[in-house]
Amino acid sequence: MSPDGNSAPAHAPAHAPGHGGGAHPAQEGPRGVAAPGTVHVSHDHHELGFLRKYVFSVDHKVIAIQFMLTGLFFLVLGGLFAMAIRHQVAWPWKPIPGLSVLFPDTGGVISPEFYTMLFTMHGTIMIFFVIIPLLTGAFGNFLIPLMVGAPDMAFPKLNMFGYWAMIPAIFFALLGFFVEGGAAAAGWTAYPTLSTIATAAPGSLTGQTWWLMALTWVGVSSMMGAVNYVTTIFKMRAPGMTMMRMPLSIWGLLIAALLQLFALPVLTAASILQLLDRTLHTGFFTPSNLLVNATRPELLSNAGAALDGASGGHPLLWQHLFWFYSHPAVYIMVLPAMGFASDILSTHARKPVFGYKPMVYSMSAIAGLGFIVWGHHMFTSGMNPALGMSFMVATIMIALPSAVKVFNWIGTLWGSRIHLNSAMLNALAFVAMFIIGGLSGIWMAATPVDIYIHDTYIVVAHFHYVVFAGSVFAIWAAIYHWFPKMFGRQMNETLGKVHFIGSFVFTNGVFYMMHQIGLAGLMRRTADPYTYATYAHLQESNELITLCAFALFVWQIFFVINFFHSMFWGKRVGRNPWRANSLEWEAPSPPGHGNFDRELAVYRGPYEYGSPEVSEDYLPQTRKLGDGAARPAQAHAHH
Amino acid sequence: MSFLNPSNGAWSILALLVALLLVLVTFVKFTRLWTVILIALLPILGVWTFVKAPEWGLWFPKDVSTHGAGMDSLFNLILWMVAITFVLTEVGLVWCVFRYHDKVPGKSLFTHGSHKLEMIWTAIPAVALLVIAFAQIGTFKQIKFEDHWPTGGPYSKDKPIAHVIAYQFAWLMRYPDANGSFDSVDVIESPFDFVVPVDTDIMFQLKSRDVLHSFFLPNLRLKQDAVPGMTIPMWFQATEVGEYDLICAELCGWGHYKMAGRLIVKSKPDYEKWLADKRAALKSNGTADLEAAE
Amino acid sequence: MSDPQPLRGRLAIAAGLFGLLLAACDPEPPRPELHYTLSADSKQLLADYPAAQDQLLGTLGMLFGSPSNPRYAVPEEWIDDERNPNDAWAELSEARQAELVAANKKAFATPLAALERGDFAAVEPAREALDLQAAWGEIRAGYDEIAAAMEAGTKSRTDLDKYVAENKADAIALFTDWYPSLRESAEMYxxxxxxxxxxxxxxxxxxxxxxxxxxxxxxxxxxxxxxxxxxxxxxxxxxxxxxxxxxxxxxxxxxxxxxxxxxxxxxxxxxxxxxxxxxxxxxxxxxxxxxxxxxxxxxxxxxxxxxxxxxxxxVIAYDGEIPEATPEVIEHGRVLYNDATGANCVSCHGVGGLGDGPSAKEPDPNGGPVPISKKDDWGNPLGPRDLTQGIYRGGDRPIDLYRRLYAGINGTYMPAHSTIKDPQGNRKVTDEDLWAIVHYVRSLSKGKRL
Structure with a gap:
């Protein structure tokens, strides 16, 4: 098969790769995978209407693209919020261009409560509507069936529901801006009692209730996805695709899905409890004997004292429940990205991933340890300090698997043949900047140091290096890499490179200096820091950061142009433009309904680049070599 | 804009950014060269900013506490270990991009890993991380653990110098009456200013009336959330007379950024005088206001 | 499909230059121009006279200026008296002026130290101090000019030192004697x-x-x-x-x-x-x-x-020592507090001081069964203070409470107890009584302050 040998039409009827029949003996694949009903695509022939095909589609690829477009839209929206935040921090109480519509009296100067709404919604949108949907929603959906060799997800209708559950979430999240009192303003962490007492000035009026509804719906959506991904990966792999032959992207997505399965119910339960606290005046998170605005909240409650929130709950309970989900969520946001980076590095460096098994083990270790480190968000919260100490040790040790992964990425590049295209550049940048994000985490894990740096800009720098410089660059890399498979066209390299260099420079321009201003003590979520003597000298640094942030935002125009231009007018490519090994490149570009138009049998792992057994520098997973190599189990034994 | 002032170090950063923008034009043609340079600039500029940061005032504020030295040295210990790892890994990355490009003839090195290497680069960081972890324990205990709280001095857990009460959006320090009681009507309330004597172990109780707040003294490296429903004892010792910012470090609503206070460290006689003046003010009959009006 | 690369390359270069421009220009936004408006009350009163609304706004603009440049009009007779309301500094006592100079020295410690060193380049005035910034800017401009000339080689270090020496005293006085103009205070506001x-x-x-x-x-x-x-x-x-x-x-x-x-x-x-x-x-x-x-x-x-x-x-002051809060005094205060014919605190603040007395609320004018909060002069719902909290908005010293009792609270239902008279015209609640109530009220919050 030549790289451009896309001879099969996009909607060619799929053959059912028979089990036990054909060229491949049944024992070559894991038993029980790919039940006949799931691979036989019978309804291929009828033409679906526009709505069924593109809107209410059950096809995982269409749902993936829906997730991607939604995620990219919210990336722009969340980015706009970030720009307003940066504008305020650099030039407090100066008019923000365009906002004079919202604040006509002050000529566009925002109010402090609007600032709290901005950073609350920035965090919420970026995490729940951008990163998680893009990584697991878009790429999870797109890649899992294709990479494991399945015709679709295990539960296609559930999959569709997973996307449509995002719609109420989006509706509720944005509704906050149009209700009395504005959007949620208690931070994306929604700590009680600011979030539970409606009279606590301000902002936790109705907006917070809608925010919690949105969170619950996002949880439903993610849960649907996670169930689907885990089932598909466990039950629908092509013959011969053992777990240890899965691409690392699939491992990352699988582990992220497992994390979601185990952690999300806790967050969903917690957000429902907080909803009850707010609407029915239960007291899960609200202690008794409070004075809000010098008034006891029960006197203000319409429900009367008996049903009031002031009834002996504890604010730290929410923090425990919230971080029990939201710390694993950090790994949900980075494990798939790590997987994509591994695949992209290996493919474009034409070299096998260095230490496949250690990569898998370290991802599993991150996931396992990820469940016992949540307390490091609470070192200064009033939690028992002895508990803090055990969380510290666990947290510091979680740096170990991440370090192993970094070393293995460098090992992968060692002795390779790097093709510096847009995908590769972004993947390299992911590694280069993930190192920074990972290392700065050690300060935060160290309890005594964290006492000082907790909630300073150093924390902001840390998690933006992981989630923006890490995950978002990995998402860009993944888009450049898998775009040809999604749309049958390649993205423009020149624009891709232009987009890369500006993004890389300005990302570091924005986030690196935050380490220093954090060291100087600047607290996050501070609308106007410079009236404090401690912070008065930080304005120049913040101006610089803000300029870089504006430039970074404007720079994304190249990506937007490239994305939409290439979608319709990009260079057409064949099945396997990157000469890659994994299964998705066996399907047509874009794959038709049912994905594969030929029988699949997997003989080896996905990273056989530069193998001496063949003359080309790649060896697809499905390619059958001579007699000796026909038995997939031996293909691996060579190395 | 003031950072364009050439005497300011930030100017150099801007100049570098501008230079990098100029690179853009040649980037498409010389991708590998510029990628090598760009990634190499990460550790170079990264380390350089950390070296220059104290000069720019972008470093820890002055430490005037007994806790601070331990914390700062732990920070520096981690800083060194992190810096070495950072530079080494980035150099490795840069070298790979520089050396192993697609123009090199032949196929790539066909290897799936090395058990020995994996062991090495698991074991060494593991030991380093454990060292870091255990190095923290002493300082953390000293600041937070109950058995390290001051007992011998004038202030202890049962006899705190003051209750520090946080509410939207202010700090209120409540000192006991002349008999040391906090239940008296003659307690002294000092909004905004937390006045303490120098070189004394200060124990105080932290409370919140309404929502979460956080008591943050940058100069004393001290931070503790004030949690409604909890009374949290904290201790510190200030080593230098002066006035220091007290900042709220946990989002508490729209006025979070305004929730300022001040730690005023006085010499012991000055502190006693301040306390006596505050007590005398309770006896005021208002005639002082008459005189001021004249 | 033809490759449109060259076009895109040019596009890229253009955008790069655009980004460069963005990074190099000074995007610091200007202060917004604000405008006073008429209050809702005035608009309602003048609803039938739109021309009068404009005229009133104009008249007020003449008297008080605008938020960007607030300025009192000075009546003629004041000019003769040399009274200028725009110069509040003159209203302050000399002692207060001295205090403010000391406060300036503390607040501007950093720029003043830089001025003492002669390092004019390191001086930054406060953000809101617009006039100070302008005045300092003039001195600074001369300094920068010489510094630039020095770099060009046309002037020497001695020129700069001479300029610093000549202007140092003025510059220091600028900072130590600073008193904000109305314009500066409006910016602060x-x-x-x-x-x-x-x-x-x-x-x-x-x-x-x-x-x-x-x-x-x-x-x-x-x-x-x-x-x-x-x-x-x-x-x-x-x-x-x-x-x-x-x-x-x-x-x-x-x-x-x-x-x-x-x-x-x-x-x-x-x-x-x-x-x-x-x-x-x-x-x-x-x-x-x-x-x-x-x-x-x-x-x-x-x-x-x-x-x-x-x-x-x-000014309300009490002539003499304030009485001690002995148990007898407090008990006396309790009786007075509950005395329906005298101070009658209980009718609003309730027996326990929780602010839940029978007159704390008023019947719903719409006939609803639940009484509603009373309104203060501004029309805002207002409840009597819960006295058990020990939170006294006007200050927690006994004299502060005494003043609340003596004169009432402006704009609210809290009456001035000094004006409650019996038929003979004598005060029903004497000063001693007031102190007793003060001590009783303070005792309500004993040990309950949060």
């Missing part, structure tokens, strides 16, 4: 106060909707937390005290992190907003139909001013 108290000082800023109690509306000239009798206009010290200590239990917080000079400036500006508001109210009530004649305007303006000028005459 804009960044710190406006979002609650509003551009006009009517307490209708955007944050106000989240607040309970609502922010003070200055426009009636009525302020609650003063030391004064007979609802007098506040003294500078009253306003300053609120800025300095905040109001316990409300969103009005302490602004002590600003210098005493800056706070005095804010007092000036609050006074301007209050006088402007009251003048506006008076004019809107009286002169709508015949238009605003110059004499009437001047009279209204001077009338409001005269109230502010007299405030010092109303």
């Amino acid at each position: 804009r960044t710190q106060c406006l979002h609650c108290h509003g551009i006009n000082g009517d307490g209708k800023g955007s944050t106000a909707e989240f607040l309970n109690p609502t922010p003070r509306d200055y426009q009636r000239g009525a302020f609650k937390w003063t030391a004064l009798n007979e609802k007098a206009r506040p003294r500078r010290a009253d306003l300053y005290g609120v800025l300095e200590n905040g109001v316990n239990g409300t969103a009005m917080l302490s602004f002590k992190r600003f210098s005493a000079t800056q706070l005095e400036g804010l007092v000036d500006y609050v006074r301007l907003l209050s006088i402007r508001g009251e003048t506006e109210r008076n004019l809107a009530r009286e002169d709508a139909e015949e238009g605003f004649k110059i004499e009437a305007v001047q009279e209204a303006y001077l009338d409001v001013w005269s109230k502010w000028d007299k405030s010092a005459e109303f």
